[in-house]
Amino acid sequence: MVSVATDDPRPLALQWPCARMMLMTVAGFASFFVTLPSLPAYVASAGNSTAAAGATTTVMLAATVLFQPAVPALLRRLSTPATMAVGLVVLGLPAPLLTWASSGAGLYSICALRGVGFAIFTVAGAFMASETAPPGRQGETAGLYGLAAAIPNVTLLPLAVLLLHAFGFWSIAVIAGLPAVGAALALGGGWRRVAPDRTQAESTGATRRAIARSLLPAAVLFAITIASGAVVTILPIERSELVASVGLLAFAVAGALARWQAGAQVDRPGRTWLLAGACGVAIVGLLALSAGLSGASDAVVVAACALLGVGFGAIQCLTLVYSFARTTSSQRPVASAVWNGAFDAGTATGAVLIGALSATGLGLGGTFAVLAVLLAAVVPAAVFLTRY
Secondary structure (H helix, E strand, C coil): CCCCCCCCCCCHHHCHHHHHHHHHHHHHHHHHHHHCCHHHHHHHHCCCCHHHHHHHHHHHHHHHHHHHHHHHHHHHHCCHHHHHHHHHHHHHCCHHHHHHCCCHHHHHHHHHHHHHHHHHHHHHHHHHHHHCCCCCCHHHHHHHHHHHHHHHHHHHHHHHHHHHHHHCHHHHHHHHHHHHHHHHHHCCCCCCCCCCCHHHHHCHHHHHHHHHHHHHHHHHHHHHHHHHHHHHHHHHHHCCHHHHHHHHHHHHHHHHHHHHHHHHHHCCCCCCCHHHHHHHHHHHHHHHHHHHHHHCCHHHHHHHHHHHHHHHHHHHHHHHHHHHHCCCHHHHHHHHHHHHHHHHHHHHHHHHHHHHHHCCCCHHHHHHHHHHHHHHHCHHHHHHHHHC
């Protein structure tokens, strides 16, 4: 368990390196979240199938997952802020081109390129959260990093659907492209930097050990992100504009608060129940979502989204903390790549799985029940992580 330290009693957010990290995080995730629910809906509205619409998320995140293993090597050659800046540019600049490509190879090529940028940005960002943390404050810093990632989630995930219907996809594309300007935040000094042993970091054995130590947190994260990817993909397609927006807002707000508070709590002794408890809340949310979608109850769907958001947010923060706690400073870029790979692979899997399973006899309600069982299967891993 991460221990409490009093070496630096100042609020972490008031320190410039952490504040700048948070601003860059907000910029990058704004580009990601504004397109996450709106791009599939835009593609579907152009006459494409649900599977083709969900594939936009799958292609982007497949490219992300494939490129993430290369990011630790990039971090060894560039500073972490400079690496994040490269990610912001590659993620943001191609976004306006989506207004001219609503189907075919052009659409998926842009999604893949943005996926490469997202890979660089996310791996560098999670590692930067570790670098800017004072001793004993890994959980708090992870919570603040999560809060910064959640701000565009809370605001843009639900608003994206409204913007799409009110102004068209061009408004989404502009917002998705603007965060490239956030690369300027990497300029200048003032960064506090962990100085890892680069020789050890480049060792094949050290890389393998880092991957092995990161697999259990990644498995728990993978299971919950399958569920979240399914929700954000299917809700704008299967529910009205109002219900989809309110449901995504409930999911995002609950997730942001839970991610922030989980980070604040995990540094304290005696909080070994947090990760398993978060899984339990998410399982209840998935079962409630299954019931709501089966019975066409919009109120239950919105409440279930909030419950799922609580579990999702807490699990994100806690698995990142455990990934870093189980690895050395030189191994953390690899741990960050594994954690981000699990996140993006799960989201991509959920986006395509929801369309495939719901088209069978399971329907939407049965599909979310299956996702609840999948998450229950990783609860033993969550319990093990908090004890060893």
